[in-house]
Amino acid sequence: MSSPDPQTHHPIEAELRPPERLEETLARVERLYRDVVVPREQALSHRLSNERAFLDDAGKLHPEIIEARREIMRAAGEQGIYSLHLPERLGGGGLDREDMIYVEEKVYGYGVKLNPAMLSWSEGATPRLLYCHDHQQEQFVAPLVRGEKTSLHGVTEDGAGSNLFDMKTRATRRGKDWVLSGAKAYITNAFDADIAQVLAITDPGQGRRSFTYFMFDTREYLNKGYRIGRVFQTMFGDGYTGEIFFDDMVLPESAVIGEPGQGFDIAVMSFNYTRMRRAGMCSGWSRYLIERALDRVKHRQVGNRPLGANQGIQWMIADMYVDWLQARSLSLEVARSIDTPGPWYRLPRPKDEVRRICALKVSNDESFYRVADRALQVFGGAGVMRDTDINKLFQIARNLRIPGGTDEVQRTTIAETLGLRFDPSKSAPADDRLKGS
Structure with a gap:
């Protein structure tokens, strides 16, 4: 299944409404995708669309794909896109969380081949670099920020x-x-x-x-x-x-x-970033799936009429849209509330912010999973084929509910910060523990 044409406009694209201040940044993202990512995806289509060719004989990611990802990372670094999330003092773009959602959803909205390498993720310039010392800048920080090392x-x-x-x-x-x-x-x-x-x-x-x-x-x-x-x-x-x-x-x-x-506090900050990052990632991938599903049901003929003419299919598409819109709206609201005092990486964080970050992760993880599940259902037999983007995104959606703290851990944190943290030896909430945690 090919990646979406960036020139193709779908109904929900008009709802993205990124702020004017990001117009030039998003244009650079689109050029990077068109000029650097797409040619490499086309050259490696035989590996990206075949899971047996995707890996080497030892079951590891194939060296050709690794090198293509690194080329994209370096190009993104050279064009000032790879580390937009980090402050300018580290060589990043200095974008806040709200602006990063718009950037991330554009990048992930291209699909699930090589495009994620356009932005730093867990293998790149993570927020832990904020705590590095001067003597670590040249050897570690700068190459990671520029996408030269992983x-x-x-x-x-x-x-x-x-x-x-x-x-x-x-x-x-x-x-x-x-x-x-x-x-x-x-x-x-x-x-x-x-x-x-x-x-x-x-x-x-x-x-x-x-x-x-x-x-x-x-x-x-x-x-x-x-x-x-x-x-x-x-x-x-x-x-x-x-x-x-x-x-x-x-x-x-x-x-x-x-x-x-200081490791625990740095780890907490890193996990918070991972959870906040779900917003643009899940929004972009959900939109990609909705657009693919819309194309499918408009053109797939069943009984001499489009599959999308069936009310049951229409309701599934509608539910996908509702899930996407709810999670995205919550994400933007949480991001704005975090950016207002700013910056997003400050420590310690107030408990109400931690609670909202946990809610953001749960909402995005589970909404994206429902979107992916319905997309697979809409595609039917074609959806369960292992070498399709639909199937891969369904598997990724299920996986995302575990890393960065399981959704159950997020729910526990939400409940505890609402006052439901109990000392096992007592029957009342342990307010003192809550205040000191």
Whole structure:
């Protein structure tokens, strides 16, 4: 299935209404897609539309696709698009969350082939760079912001997911150095990352102050205490997820991001960013699916009339639109409320903002999943074929309800910040715990 023609206008496109201040930025995004992304998608169509050719013999993302993604990242960096979300002092574009929603939904609205590489995501210039020191700028920060290098985020472990306090990876001091020991699982970009950003426990039993982030060059430390393990094949077969190990790996003090004991707060800020990023991502992909579904039901003939003439199909399309509109409207409102005091990356965040960010993630994750489910239903047999964008987006939609904190964790946080946080030994809400968390 081909990516949508950027010149094709669908009914809901008129509802996007990005502000005039973004006109030039969005025009640059469109040129980048047309001039850089589309030619590479066309050249690699035999791999992008065939999941067997999408991976190499070891089940990892094929090197040709990796290189195409890197070319797009570098081009996006050169054109000032890749890191629009970061402040200008780091070389970013300085856009706030509301403006980034408009940019993200345009990028993701092109589909699910190579276009996501136009914007930094978990393997690129993440907000953790805000806490890097001056000596880390040239080697790590600048290349990530420019899209010249990629990174991995080592937090999740086989026995530690949403609850960071279950983490087993430790870093202990040895003179002026740190010795890192443990393993991380389900890590995106595990095999190709140039840079690793890893969270470890450095001072057990100290609550939020127990954690520290470390950053290092993966090529420099490969087989010198740092090992890459097996492929973890996800439900959509990305060949991009794996495990990494730290075998008494010795790191200098200069590898610390921020300060020792600051890791928990940096992680929370990172997770908040991941959740806020759902807004433009899910809006763009939902719109893509609605547009594909509209094209399908207008042109697919069943019993000598368009499939879309059936009321049951019309209702499914209408429900897809309602889900998209509700989630997008909530996202823009939450973004504006966060941008008003600004900036979106400040810490600590008021509990009412945390609650709204959690609501944004739940709303987008579940609305996008319903849109993808109905799109697949509309496409029928063609929708369940594994090598189609419809099928892949359905699988991605299901996956998104887990990373960044499961939707159930988001609901728990929402309830707790509304006063429903209980001490197990009591029957009343633990107000003191709520205030101090």
